[in-house]
Amino acid sequence: MNEIVEIAPLEEFGEAVAAPQCARAPVGLLAELTHRCPLQCPYCSNPLELERVNTELTTAEWQDVMRQAAELGILQIHLSGGEPTVRKDLEDIVEVAAKAGLYTNLITAGVTLTRDRLKKLKDLGLDHVQLSIQDVDEENAERISAYKGGLAKKRELGQWVREFDMPLTINAPIHRHNIKNLPRIIDFAVEMGAERLEVANIQYYAWALKNRAALMPTRAEFMKSAEIVEEAKERLKGILVFDFVVPDYYAKTPKPCMGGWGRGIMNITPSGKVLPCHAAETVPGLQFDNVRNRRLADIWLNGQAFEAYRGTSWMKEPCKSCPRAEIDFGGCRCQAMAFTGDAANTDPACKFSPYHAAFVATAERESAEANPPNFIYRRVGGASKTPE
Amino acid sequence: MTESTMRTRTIIALASKPSLPNHIKLRHDAGRGRWLILAPERVFEPDEISVEILKRCDGATSVEDIASVLAKEYNAPLQDIIKDTISMLQELSDKGVVKA
Numbered sequence: 001m002n003e004i005v006e007i008a009p010l011e012e013f014g015e016a017v018a019a020p021q022c023a024r025a026p027v028g029l030l031a032e033l034t035h036r037c038p039l040q041c042p043y044c045s046n047p048l049e050l051e052r053v054n055t056e057l058t059t060a061e062w063q064d065v066m067r068q069a070a071e072l073g074i075l076q077i078h079l080s081g082g083e084p085t086v087r088k089d090l091e092d093i094v095e096v097a098a099k100a101g102l103y104t105n106l107i108t109a110g111v112t113l114t115r116d117r118l119k120k121l122k123d124l125g126l127d128h129v130q131l132s133i134q135d136v137d138e139e140n141a142e143r144i145s146a147y148k149g150g151l152a153k154k155r156e157l158g159q160w161v162r163e164f165d166m167p168l169t170i171n172a173p174i175h176r177h178n179i180k181n182l183p184r185i186i187d188f189a190v191e192m193g194a195e196r197l198e199v200a201n202i203q204y205y206a207w208a209l210k211n212r213a214a215l216m217p218t219r220a221e222f223m224k225s226a227e228i229v230e231e232a233k234e235r236l237k238g239i240l241v242f243d244f245v246v247p248d249y250y251a252k253t254p255k256p257c258m259g260g261w262g263r264g265i266m267n268i269t270p271s272g273k274v275l276p277c278h279a280a281e282t283v284p285g286l287q288f289d290n291v292r293n294r295r296l297a298d299i300w301l302n303g304q305a306f307e308a309y310r311g312t313s314w315m316k317e318p319c320k321s322c323p324r325a326e327i328d329f330g331g332c333r334c335q336a337m338a339f340t341g342d343a344a345n346t347d348p349a350c351k352f353s354p355y356h357a358a359f360v361a362t363a364e365r366e367s368a369e370a371n372p373p374n375f376i377y378r379r380v381g382g383a384s385k386t387p388e
Numbered sequence: 389m390t391e392s393t394m395r396t397r398t399i400i401a402l403a404s405k406p407s408l409p410n411h412i413k414l415r416h417d418a419g420r421g422r423w424l425i426l427a428p429e430r431v432f433e434p435d436e437i438s439v440e441i442l443k444r445c446d447g448a449t450s451v452e453d454i455a456s457v458l459a460k461e462y463n464a465p466l467q468d469i470i471k472d473t474i475s476m477l478q479e480l481s482d483k484g485v486v487k488a
Contacts, residue, residue, distance in 0.1 A: 027431050075424065075431055103413065103426040127411050128428040167411045167428050167484070190395070195484045196428060238397025238482045243429075 025073030026300065027259075030080055030267040030278065033062065033093065035380075037083040039109050040146035041134060042375035043173055043208035043215055045278050046082065050380045055271040059089040061292065063096040065268060068296040070100035074266075080107040082270070091120055098125025105130060107171075110157040111150050118157070122164045129161050130169040130198075135178040136188045144177060146377050158192040169196040174225065175215035176367060182225050186232045190240055197240055199229055201247035205279040205334055207378045214375055218367040222250050249363035253324065254331025254347035261333060262310035266300060274299045276306050279334035283343045309333050309343070316344055318352040400451060400477045402470065404488040407447030412485050414442050427485055437462075441473055445486060451477065 035050040057065070069077060077097050084090055085108055097104050105128045106121065118129075131154060134141040138151045161168045170189040174182065182199065189197040201222070204212045217225075226244070233242050248254065258265045258277045267275040272291040280286060286305040300306060308314065312325050319330040330336070331347025339348045340355045348359035366372070400406065408414060413426040414434075423439045425432040434442060437458070444454045455473045459466040480486040 075426060076429070078429075101415075105429060127413075127426075130429070165410065167409070169428055193395070238399075239395050241482075241484055 024263075024301070026264055026266050027074070028076045028078060028265045029065075029069050029074045030078045030265060031062070031065065031084075032080050032082065032267065032269050032278070033084040033087045033090070034270050035082040036086045037081055037109065037378075038086075038111055038147055039083070039134075039150070040377040040379050041144060041173070041207075042211040042377055043175065043202045044378040045203070045206055045208070046378065047206055047279070047281055048210065050082075050378075051270045052380070056087075057270065057272045057291070059092050061272065062089075062093045065272075065291050065296065066093065066097040066102060067100050068291075070097075070102050072297045072300065074102065076103040076105060078105045078107055083109055083112060085113045085117070091117070091124055094121055094126050095124040098127075103127050108132070108157075109145075109150070110154040111147065113157055115160045118160050119164060122166055126166070128167050128169065129157075130171050131157060131161075131192075131194075132171040132173070133185070133188070134173070136181055136184045137178075140177060140181075144375075155192070158194070162193045167196075168192065168194040169198060170194045171198040171200055173200050173202055174217070175202045176217040176221065176372065177215070179217045179221050179225050182228050183232075186228070186236075186240070190236065195241060196243065198243040198245065199225070200243075200245040201225075203245070203248065205282070205338070207376070209338060210376050211373075212362075213366040213369065214372045216249065216363050216367040217247070219250050219364065221367075222247055247363075248332070248335065248347070248349035249360060251349045252351045254328050254335075254349040256328045257332035257334075257347070260310075260329040261308075262300070262306035263329070266306075274303065274305075276309070277332075277334065280305060282334050283337050285343075314344055316346075318350075319346045322352065398481050398488050400474050400481055400486075400488055402450065402452040402474075404451050404477070405447055405449060406445040406451065406454075406477050406481070406486050406488040408442065408445055408485070409487050414439075425485060427483075430483075432485065437472075438476060441476060442486075445477075 034056055035046050036053060066077065084106060094104055104126050106126055107130045110131045133154055134144040134150065141151050142148050158168060170192060172185045186197060202208050202215055208215060229242055229244050262276050267278045268291060269275065273288045274291060274296065275281065275288060286308055288305050289299040289303045315325060315330055319325055331349055333343040335349065336345045336347050337343040339359055346353045348355040350356060411428065415424050415426060417424055423434055425434055440458060441454060444457065451473055455466060455470040459469040477486055481488060
């Protein structure tokens with residue numbers, strides 16, 4: 001990127017960014033401030049074993065994490081959960097993160113945040129709000145989230161975000177129960193004044209994996225949705241930026257999960273466990289360090305869990321000799337573990353995986369089921385079949 | 389129809405006076421001597437020329453003036469610089485990184 005006259009387009013990078021302390025610092029940190037959430041969406045990315053409130057890091061501990069993250073060279077902090085606004089000290093954490101120079105992103109379901117609190121967060125330096133929606137059909141949204149009156153609250157939050165001149169991303173997890181409403185979801189994002197829309201086909205880990213048969217759309221539905229996004233991208237150029245997360249089960253090549261293991265992103269759980277990705281606890285043989293007893297930079301650089309699948313040296317065939325080895329890094333270790341029983345296998349989303357045919361057949365069989373199973377709602381203590 | 393549904397695409401022209409929205413941060417990474425653009429859930433690494441353009445996007449200077457200064461500085465044909473500046477700013481505007 002040193003051309004003088006020719007202006008090359010900007011490069012977006014998921015690549016490790018140089019920083020004062022650590023040449024391989026991650027770009028982003030996903031901070032799960034709490035696993036508490038008023039919603040019970042059956043595709044939640046939190047682990048099935050939700051961490052309890054009495055194990056959560058204290059305000060001072062999270063603030064120290066923010067300072068360490070900035071020192072390490074992390075650029076963006078994603079304040080997530082559960083529902084991060086359930087933490088009464090969110091303001092204190094945002095304030096320290098912003099002062100440390102981190103780009104702060106609040107990932108919220110938008111049903112607990114008040115106007116005053118949002119204003120305060122903005123004044124303290126909050127840079128961006130990502131608001132999730134379950135559907136634009138109110139009744140369906142309530143059934144998916146097991147929460148009444150959410151959509152009206154989300155609309156209200158969207159208005160406040162605009163009022164305070166903050167950027168807004170709408171995140172729409174997509175599955176068989178709302179995929180038909182995609183055009184209306186796109187309209188909703190435009191109407192809310194969002195700059196970005198994440199059309200996030202469900203990634204089947206944790207609760208979503210448990211509910212896969214209830215959530216999987218058909219291939220035809222997915223193909224149709226891809227067309228809708230392509231058309232809308234063109235029509236809404238300069239108005240709405242799209243992020244389209246393709247479903248693994250209908251893919252031919254896997255995603256570079258987390259931009260490569262231990263490469264672009266780290267995740268910290270409410271109790272301070274530092275993970276290479278939010279589902280990493282499903283991979284056996286990994287030891288997870290805790291920010292309570294080890295420095296973040298040391299964990300990132302030397303932690304056993306990060307070293308285990310970093311780079312390409314752990315790979316077996318077909319990954320090892322694959323020209324895409326450093327493009328997709330063999331996809332997702334957690335998905336490989338869940339579907340093939342070995343985290344070092346290639347992600348079954350890859351067409352070169354010996355498990356790929358079975359992987360695709362599973363999605364086709366489950367999505368073709370006329371009467372899918374009921375949701376197993378996400379809640380502490382696990383797997384009940386009906387909302388409270 | 390609400391105001392927001394009537395948003396239209398910004399088209400960058402010679403007279404446009406581009407600026408960075410408040411939430412977009414052009415930041416110098418002193419440790420490695422590089423510039424970064426921090427945007428919602430995105431990080432961009434602008435090349436040298438892009439940085440020179442972005443530094444001049446103050447909401448008061450026109451694209452034409454930005455290009456004139458750069459053409460002199462880099463001793464390059466003005467028409468080429470104008471073309472490249474507009475195309476780069478249009479791309480960034482479409483990504484929400486620049487407003488005008």
